[in-house]
Amino acid sequence: MHGLVVKNTGSWYTVYTDDKRPVECKVKGSFRLKGIRSTSPVVIGDRVEIEENNEGTAFITEIDERRNYMIRRASNLSKESHILAANIDLVILVITINYPSTTTVFIDRFLATAEAYRIPVQLVFNKVDRYDEDELEYLEALIRLYETIGYPCLKMCAVTGEGIDTFRRILAGKITLISGHSGVGKSTIINRLFPDANLKTGDISEYHKKGIHTTTFSEMIPLPDGGYLIDTPGIKGFGTIEMDGAEVAHYFPEIFKFSADCRFNNCAHRNEPGCAVVKAVNERYISESRYKSYLNILDDKDENKYRGAY
Numbered sequence: 001m002h003g004l005v006v007k008n009t010g011s012w013y014t015v016y017t018d019d020k021r022p023v024e025c026k027v028k029g030s031f032r033l034k035g036i037r038s039t040s041p042v043v044i045g046d047r048v049e050i051e052e053n054n055e056g057t058a059f060i061t062e063i064d065e066r067r068n069y070m071i072r073r074a075s076n077l078s079k080e081s082h083i084l085a086a087n088i089d090l091v092i093l094v095i096t097i098n099y100p101s102t103t104t105v106f107i108d109r110f111l112a113t114a115e116a117y118r119i120p121v122q123l124v125f126n127k128v129d130r131y132d133e134d135e136l137e138y139l140e141a142l143i144r145l146y147e148t149i150g151y152p153c154l155k156m157c158a159v160t161g162e163g164i165d166t167f168r169r170i171l172a173g174k175i176t177l178i179s180g181h182s183g184v185g186k187s188t189i190i191n192r193l194f195p196d197a198n199l200k201t202g203d204i205s206e207y208h209k210k211g212i213h214t215t216t217f218s219e220m221i222p223l224p225d226g227g228y229l230i231d232t233p234g235i236k237g238f239g240t241i242e243m244d245g246a247e248v249a250h251y252f253p254e255i256f257k258f259s260a261d262c263r264f265n266n267c268a269h270r271n272e273p274g275c276a277v278v279k280a281v282n283e284r285y286i287s288e289s290r291y292k293s294y295l296n297i298l299d300d301k302d303e304n305k306y307r308g309a310y
Contacts, residue, residue, distance in 0.1 A: 002017070002049055004046075007219045012024050012025065015058070025058045027041060028059045043084070044084075044232070045069075045085045046064070048060045068087065069085065070084040070114065084232050089119075090119070090170070091121050091122070092124055092176055093180055094126050096126055097131055099183070100181055108252075108289075113251075116243060122153075123146055125139055125143065125154065126156050126185045127159075128155045129159065145289075149290075161192060168193060173226040186234065218232045258285070260276075262275050263276075269294070
């Protein structure tokens with residue numbers, strides 16, 4: 001029997017079968033022997049084959065080929081990767097300037113991974129009601145930066161409802177992953193969109209200005225206008241994986257554009273002679289923050305460097 005994985009609690013998966021039934025499933029042990037070095041071999045959005053038993057539960061026996069997925073380095077050193085979701089049409093990154101703050105390094109790592117798997121991204125800047133004048137100025141600067149590169153941006157306040165109608169239209173008919181740090185307001189956004197969802201929301205630590213985890217498992221929420229919204233636990237860092245050093249520039253559209261004029265085809269855009277990218281950074285055609293994020297990802301071969309701040 002065939003179906004779609006719509007919920008993952010860590011030990012059980014809910015599969016919505018092609019004949020419209022939810023079935024609680026576990027993964028057959030043989031999956032652990034296939035060399036899948038991941039926190040979970042099956043993820044939200046996977047299309048799978050299942051074998052039901054007399055108890056009304058089932059085993060997942062096979063995973064269909066994925067058309068894409070969002071992946072990051074796992075925080076657990078014994079694993080290689082953590083796949084957030086598979087087979088998605090859009091990813092939404094919820095960003096807050098403060099309460100908690102989202103760094104450009106985190107944003108750029110997320111964007112580069114989405115570029116690597118050809119997944120469109122919508123940036124959502126939440127909590128616009130909370131910022132002071134300096135924070136609002138920084139917010140507008142970020143929006144100018146990312147819209148110039150080509151990433152659509154939306155200002156929103158989940159509490160007051162600003163931007164919610166636009167957000168709802170963006171989701172219609174798509175399978176969308178919503179992600180971001182804990183505390184940026186993902187659950188509040190979803191509750192505003194779908195009051196029946198009743199997702200838990202958490203407070204922000206005023207001392208650390210960081211979010212407190214409220215979502216503890218991944219789930220696909222069906223949308224009234226068609227499609228699904230995939231809610232996942234908040235993430236602290238975004239270590240990249242499956243990226244060859246020579247490919248990283250391809251995942252920064254503005255860097256890739258200028259790299260065509262570099263003197264050497266294998267230019268790493270660090271300090272090579274005739275580097276058009278470094279020249280563009282110096283002349284402010286490429287943002288210094290984006291260039292620093294690019295260099296930061298190049299250094300990801302050091303497996304310990306990203307585990308703290310990124």
